[in-house]
Amino acid sequence: MQSKSTLIKEELQPRSVGILQQPKAVWAVAFACVISFMGLGLVDPILPAIGKKLHATPSQVSLLFSSYTFITGLAMLITGVVSSRFGTKRTLLTGTFLIVVFSILGGFSGSIGQLVGYRAGWGLGNALFIATALSAIVGLSTSGPAKAIVLYEAALGLGISVGPLLGGELGSISWRGPFFGVGVLMALAFLSILILLPKLPKSKVRTSLLDPFKALRYRGLLTLGITALCYNFGFFTLLAYTPFVMNLDEHGLGYVFFGWGILLAITSVFVAPKFQSRFRTVPSMCAMLFCFAVTLLVMGIWTSSQMVVIVAVIIAGAFLGVNNTLITTAVMVAAPVERSTASAAYSFIRFVFGAAGPWLAGKLAEWYNPHIPFYVGAIAVVCGILAILLGNKHLQHIDKAVASHH
Incomplete structure (x- = not known):
């Protein structure tokens, strides 16, 4: 029997298929990812409006992100x-359905407490969706894990970028508009997965609740x-706090x-x-985090x-885009465990x-x-750089594992 590390190495062999030459199933999941990540940016332009309409302070409104990320983790x-x-x-369908339900319920909220609670339910659906979506795209892709991850990050970026525009438009009508908008869009994503994604065989390996914790031994x-x-x-800090200091309306924030x-x-x-192939993963991540x-x-000074x-x-979007792809790619090959297990362990720490x-x-x-x-946000990011430097010897294998993609 082949070891998991051998299987991972075989997965990382170069493939000649281009990133755009994907099965319909991959595009169905990617489309759903775009809409899912639109939900994050869709809400951002209306944060100050939510505070005014529901008589909530910025810290109370920011709980929309905290409850969401905590339950997701x-x-x-x-x-x-x-x-x-x-x-x-x-x-995937269960996660998408939960997002539809809780985003629409959020639109009917009468208090900040209700909205925070519904965002927590949204986080549950989001966890089921994003962890499985990344694994599905990587597993179904015909172009190899590295290009599949780039495709996933492209869907993330497209969704996050288009979301605020739509959120600004809907939010200018009512702060409730973006929540209903997410519900409608995710309903479309639900249908795309239902119709285009074939029934995939279940994993032969039954994972347990302890597997993510065991993976963290690496x-x-x-x-x-x-x-x-x-x-x-x-x-x-950038996503949840800057809307309160820019003094812009919903359109401007969008x-x-x-x-x-x-x-x-x-x-x-x-x-x-390009950064990864030229400067290697760890130095590139450190450089992006420093920037x-x-x-x-x-932003703190001015x-x-x-x-x-x-x-x-x-400008921060440029640094975050590079870092997101680098760290997601690194996670997929950081330990000889199932991709979904690695993603779950990593996401648990960063979200919770x-x-x-x-x-x-x-x-x-x-x-x-x-x-x-x-x-404080800047200091926290610098601590992230220190964590990389302290654990650098455990990350040296990443570039060798990824090198065959390029």
Whole structure:
């Protein structure tokens, strides 16, 4: 019998098929990913409006992100158990259905508490969807794992970039509009998966709740999880807190985050692979995280300058796009375990322990001043760099594993 490490190496052999030459099933899942990630950007332009309409402080509104990410992280522990028993297609459909239900319920919310609760339910659906979607795209792709991950990141970037534009338009009518918009779009995603994705064979290996924790025994995977935890503090400071300091309406915020998302999408697809092949994974990740930390520092120093914050937010998309692809690719080959298990373990750490980031950003502004959240976010990202440097010896195999893709 072949070992898991041997299977992973075989998966990483070069394939001549181009990234766009994919089966219909891959495109169906990718389309659903675009719509799913639109849900994240769709809500961003209406955060200040939610605060005004529901009489909530920025820290209370930021709980929309905290509850979402916390439940997503916890639910990641069961995604492997669910998908290995019910199959990829059923798990994707269940996750998509839950997002439809809870996003529509969110649109009917009468208080910030209700909305935070519905976002938690949304997080459960999101966990079932995104963990299985990445595994499905990588498994079904005919172009190899590296190109499949780039395709996944492209879907992520496209969804995040288009989402704010639609969110700004719907949000200018009512803050409830984007929630109903997500519900309708995810219903379309549900149909695309139902129709285009064939019934896939269930995994021959039944995973357990302990598997993600066992996977964290591999120091490379643990290092990447801790790095992502720190990085998420900075990421959600940008995503959940900057809308409150830019002083823009729903349309304005939509355009700013559209620019941010466009840069994120372009760099994740076209720039990240070049950085990886030329400068190697670990140095490239450290460089992108350093640039992101500096960007947060700039926003902290010039918080009162609307133009500086707007430009910094957009530019940050470039650094985040490259880093997202690099770290996702690294996670897939960091440990000799199933891809879904590696993703679950990594996501558990970064989401559960990083969930305090959005809430803390709002609270720091209330406790001290508007500059402090950016400084703390920058320090957290620097801690992510230190985590990589301390665990560097456990990441040396990543470039060898990925080299055959290029």
